[in-house]
Amino acid sequence: xxxxxxxxxxxxxxxxxxxxxxRRKVKLAYFLFLPIAGLTxxxxxxxxTFSPIPSWPGSLQKWQIRFLDYTLVxxxxxxxxxxxxxxxxxxxxxxNLYALHVKNDWEHVAAMIYVGSAxxxxxxxxxxxxxxxxxxMSWAPVFLLWFRGTKKSTGAAIRYALWHHFSGACxxxxxxxHLHRTGSIELSRLPWGWGGEYLGYNLMLLGFIINAxxxxxxxxxxxxxxxxxxxxxxxMTAYTTKTAIFCLIRTFPGVPLLMWMGAIQxxxxxxxxxxENDGRRLCSYHIISQIGYMVAGVGIGTxxxxxxxxxxxxxHIIYNALLYMGAGCVLVxxxxxxxxxxxxxxxxxxISFWLYMVGGFSISGFPLFNGFISKVMTIEAAELIHNAxxxxxxxxxxxxxxxxxxxKLPWNMWLQGKDEPPPEIRAKLxxxxxxxxxxxxxxMGILAFFCIFMGVYPQVLYDxxxxxxxxxxxxxxxxxxxxxxxxxxxxxxxxxxxxVTGHPTYTLDTDWPVRMAGRKLVWFCEKPLMAFANFVDxxxxxxxxxxxxxxxxxxxxxxxKKEEWxxxxxxxxxxxxxxxxxxxxxxxxxxxxxxxxxxxxxGASLLLILLAFLLYLIIYLxxxx
Amino acid sequence: MKMNPxxxxxxxxxxxxxxxxxxxxxxxxxLWLHSHVLHxxxxxxxxxxxxxxFGLFGCMLLILIAKGMGxxxxxxxxxxxxxxxx
Numbered sequence: 001x002x003x004x005x006x007x008x009x010x011x012x013x014x015x016x017x018x019x020x021x022x023r024r025k026v027k028l029a030y031f032l033f034l035p036i037a038g039l040t041x042x043x044x045x046x047x048x049t050f051s052p053i054p055s056w057p058g059s060l061q062k063w064q065i066r067f068l069d070y071t072l073v074x075x076x077x078x079x080x081x082x083x084x085x086x087x088x089x090x091x092x093x094x095x096n097l098y099a100l101h102v103k104n105d106w107e108h109v110a111a112m113i114y115v116g117s118a119x120x121x122x123x124x125x126x127x128x129x130x131x132x133x134x135x136x137m138s139w140a141p142v143f144l145l146w147f148r149g150t151k152k153s154t155g156a157a158i159r160y161a162l163w164h165h166f167s168g169a170c171x172x173x174x175x176x177x178h179l180h181r182t183g184s185i186e187l188s189r190l191p192w193g194w195g196g197e198y199l200g201y202n203l204m205l206l207g208f209i210i211n212a213x214x215x216x217x218x219x220x221x222x223x224x225x226x227x228x229x230x231x232x233x234x235x236m237t238a239y240t241t242k243t244a245i246f247c248l249i250r251t252f253p254g255v256p257l258l259m260w261m262g263a264i265q266x267x268x269x270x271x272x273x274x275x276e277n278d279g280r281r282l283c284s285y286h287i288i289s290q291i292g293y294m295v296a297g298v299g300i301g302t303x304x305x306x307x308x309x310x311x312x313x314x315x316h317i318i319y320n321a322l323l324y325m326g327a328g329c330v331l332v333x334x335x336x337x338x339x340x341x342x343x344x345x346x347x348x349x350x351i352s353f354w355l356y357m358v359g360g361f362s363i364s365g366f367p368l369f370n371g372f373i374s375k376v377m378t379i380e381a382a383e384l385i386h387n388a389x390x391x392x393x394x395x396x397x398x399x400x401x402x403x404x405x406x407x408k409l410p411w412n413m414w415l416q417g418k419d420e421p422p423p424e425i426r427a428k429l430x431x432x433x434x435x436x437x438x439x440x441x442x443x444m445g446i447l448a449f450f451c452i453f454m455g456v457y458p459q460v461l462y463d464x465x466x467x468x469x470x471x472x473x474x475x476x477x478x479x480x481x482x483x484x485x486x487x488x489x490x491x492x493x494x495x496x497x498x499x500v501t502g503h504p505t506y507t508l509d510t511d512w513p514v515r516m517a518g519r520k521l522v523w524f525c526e527k528p529l530m531a532f533a534n535f536v537d538x539x540x541x542x543x544x545x546x547x548x549x550x551x552x553x554x555x556x557x558x559x560x561k562k563e564e565w566x567x568x569x570x571x572x573x574x575x576x577x578x579x580x581x582x583x584x585x586x587x588x589x590x591x592x593x594x595x596x597x598x599x600x601x602x603g604a605s606l607l608l609i610l611l612a613f614l615l616y617l618i619i620y621l622x623x624x625x
Numbered sequence: 626m627k628m629n630p631x632x633x634x635x636x637x638x639x640x641x642x643x644x645x646x647x648x649x650x651x652x653x654x655x656l657w658l659h660s661h662v663l664h665x666x667x668x669x670x671x672x673x674x675x676x677x678x679f680g681l682f683g684c685m686l687l688i689l690i691a692k693g694m695g696x697x698x699x700x701x702x703x704x705x706x707x708x709x710x711x
Contacts, residue, residue: 152706274691275699347631383666391667399683419633433631477664484650485680490643492684499688506705508698515705 004050004062004075007038007085008123008133011092012116019105028100031108035092038119042085045077046464053077056466061125070185073125079466080310084122084246086464087314088115090450091238091321098325098443099231101332107147111235114140118239122246126185127175130247134171134211137240138164144232145224156227159515163220164240167210174204190251205252211244213288214258214295215265219511222272222284226337230328233280237287237324238317245294245313254301262299263382263393266292270400272509277502279327279337279413283320286363286405289397290316296394297378300385303467308377311461315370315454319362322447323405326356329436329444330413334425339502341425343416348429352436353414358448360410362455364402365482370454372482373461373473380471398482399489406486407493408500416501553594560589650677 014034021027046053051060062075092115102108117136124130138161145157177200179185190201213221221241225233252258266289273285290312297309329352331337334345346353362369365376375398382390420426429435454461462469493500550557563586571579600608655673665671672678701707 155705270687271691271694274688275695277702346634350632350634353634386666388667388669395679396683396687399680400687403684403687415634431631475664476658480650480653480658481670481676483646484654484674485676485683487643487647487650488677488680489684491647492681492688496685496688499692504702505699506702507695508700508704 002050004045004077005041006063006075006120006123007041007045007089008116008119010041010116011035011038011089011112011119015109015112015116018108018112027105031100031112032093032096034112035089035096035115039086039089039093042082042089046082046086053079053082056080059125067128070126070128072129073187074120074129075123076125076187077123079464080246080249081122083310083314083461083464084242085119087317088119088122088239091317091447092235094443094446095231095234095238095321096443097446098234098328098440100439101437102229102231104147107144107229107232110140110143110147111232114144114235114239118243121243124187126187127178128185130187131168131172131175134243134247135168137243138168141224141228141232141236141240144228144236147232148227148229150227153227156224159511160220160224163210163217167207169207170203170210171207174200174202174207176200177203187250189253192252192255192257201252205255208244208247208251209258209261209295212241212248212291212295213244214261214291215268215288216510218265218269218288219509221288222281222509223511225284225287225324226278226280230331234321234324234328237283237320241287241291242313242317245291245298245309248295248298249306249309253298253306255299257299259296259299259301259387259390262292262294262296263390263397264292265289265295266397267393267400270397270404272507273400273404274408274500275505275507277339277505279330279339279342279409280324282404282409283323283327286323286401287316287320289401290320290363292397293375293378293394296390297381300378300381300387300390302381302385304377304384304471305381307462307465307467307469307471308374308381310465311374312371312378314461315362315374315451318447318450318454319359319369319371322359322444322451323356323363325440325444325447326352326359327409327413329356329440332437332440333435334421334428336425337413338504339412340504341422342413342502344414344418344421345425345429346414347419348421348433349414349435350433351441352444353410355441355444355448356414357406357410358451360406362451364406364486365398366486367474367479367482368452368455370451370458370461373455373458376473376478376482377471395485399485402486402489403493407490411493411497412500412502549593553597555598556589556593556595560586560593563589 011034014030014037018027018031021030044050050062053060056079059076059078059081061073062077063073065072065074092112095111096108099108099111114137117133117140120133121130121137124133142157142161145153145160175185178190181200190204192198192201192205194202210217210220225236228236248258269285269288269292273282273289276282276285294309294313294316297305297312299305327337329349330342330345333349334342336342358369362371365371379391379394379398382394421429434441458473462471563582567579567582567586570582651674654677669675
């Protein structure tokens with residue numbers, strides 16, 4: 001009997017076979033099969049085929065490997081990692097379905113490595129394994145960005161790598177300090193506080209919140225996700241940030257700082273979203289805003305809040321992939337996702353519109369959609385600790401979320417009150433209500449099904465959460481208040497809809513100082529630093545040239561140099577005619593250089609050699625002293 | 626006659642549903658729900674029509690404040706590209 005098979009390893013290693021399959025149909029079938037294989041393993045795990053799953057917080061430890069003086073645990077299986085693995089793989093299957101049209105095999109490989117390493121991270125039982133997989137995860141999206149092939153995406157890829165290697169370095173530093181203090185690499189809850197003794201933990205926390213795109217470190221997300229390939233960006237929406245939330249739940253539950261950061265982030269991102277013109281960037285700001293709920297949930301740290309954070313992370317993967325797919329459809333079909341160039345598309349892609357709207361209703365938290373059942377848990381947790389500011393911020397974020405993803409984005413992309421899209425977009429469309437490729441609609445359809453299924457039957461999720469759920473989402477109070485809120489949000493939108501239309505603009509974000517400082521650094525390296533380097537280089541080369549020239553005939557060279565100095569002194573004192581003669585003599589002498597080399601006698605040669613040895617001896621003795 | 630497969634979005638249906646919802650939420654809130662059914666955690670939430678006000682003003686404030694922020698942070702579409710050419 002096999003001890004255990006790591007579903008992440010299946011996906012990760014299986015990815016490398018994709019380019020070697022020649023028949024395209026077999027290749028695509030294999031590509032779809034990879035997440036299903038992983039999912040089968042997860043189902044077997046949860047059925048207790050390998051060993052029964054203990055109740056939270058107990059865990060199984062599989063695949064323990066000795067490494068130097070430590071034991072690496074590749075498989076820490078508990079209720080939380082199982083439910084994450086389920087959703088990761090279900091989402092991966094739908095994303096693969098959506099990405100079937102992509103011709104570049106290596107994009108598939110990068111995506112599957114990404115999914116595989118994300119699974120590796122959530123099954124990690126120690127910090128070294130976790131760090132290894134987080135680093136792998138920070139590379140895969142770089143390729144998803146590069147494969148877009150535009151100049152912007154190339155730059156975005158480098159910025160992505162820089163941000164994530166910075167956060168990786170912070171996490172590694174934290175791990176090393178933690179290891180030095182405790183001697184343990186076990187992935188467990190860590191202490192937190194202000195002050196020098198918590199430096200390592202604060203560094204680790206910083207690394208995780210950069211990965212989770214917490215304000216003010218959120219801008220890498222909106223900057224890069226919107227530049228990836230249409231299908232590649234879907235993978236990016238799901239894994240990096242949610243794995244960071246997973247790490248936060250494992251290591252820093254109940255840190256009050258996180259509660260405030262999360263609540264502020266949930267609202268701040270919405271202000272940025274108002275000004276956004278690009279559909280995918282708008283959705284990116286919504287990822288940031290939704291992560292705010294999760295971070296706040298982790299920060300509140302009660303059983304209900306942790307449950308809320310986990311369920312929101314999982315529901316978020318599903319509906320946000322759906323939203324990004326909706327925006328990606330328009331990008332693929334119409335060639336742009338910019339609001340100022342769209343509108344009136346409904347007639348030509350109504351199915352994409354309605355599938356997108358399922359995602360939009362879910363993210364806003366409409367009852368009977370999956371955002372509702374997870375979001376209200378976190379909000380309820382904030383109410384139960386009687387923290388009114390946190391509650392108001394999170395509730396306010398609900399309003400803004402509905403305003404953007406439920407109203408602004410669909411209005412600007414598909415409707416704008418127009419019957420026909422702008423002529424240059426119309427030219428790209430067929431006279432049919434189905435312009436979107438079928439496999440994309442299928443991928444979206446499955447996700448939409450899960451949005452509604454989890455929303456109508458939340459028990460399917462609640463039963464698998466780590467803590468027992470004593471929570472009924474559908475109370476009259478909640479359903480009524482949220483519906484009333486949305487109805488009135490719509491009035492606000494309808495009156496101000498002229499203000500939220502698209503304009504061809506770019507909104508500066510918190511990364512502006514960093515990017516400008518980066519530019520200045522590059523400028524400093526290219527201009528003053530290079531000028532200085534060239535100067536030093538020139539001087540050194542001059543010296544080398546001189547030494548070469550001098551050593552050809554040192555005796556004559558010395559006399560030439562002496563003559564030059566004498567000439568210089570003479571030109572200051574005596575009349576020009578005499579100087580001129582001297583100069584022509586010197587010129588002739590220089591041209592003749594090196595001329596006849598002086599013949600040395602044997603004795604003189606030996607003397608010179610001895611002198612050289614003496615010099616060497618002196619240097620050697622001085623150096624040794 | 627062949628039906629045109631291209632249809633516009635169901636505008637009329639939407640408005641009818643919307644106004645029914647609007648009317649119901651406005652009327653039911655103070656008359657029945659607040660005194661009998663609803664259960665909240667903060668006194669603020671017990672104000673009649675609190676969530677209506679919260680939704681409406683939340684949404685409008687969000688847009689207006691963001692537009693105000695926009696005066697300072699909105700740039701041309703190729704802002705970073707232009708900066709790098711300079």
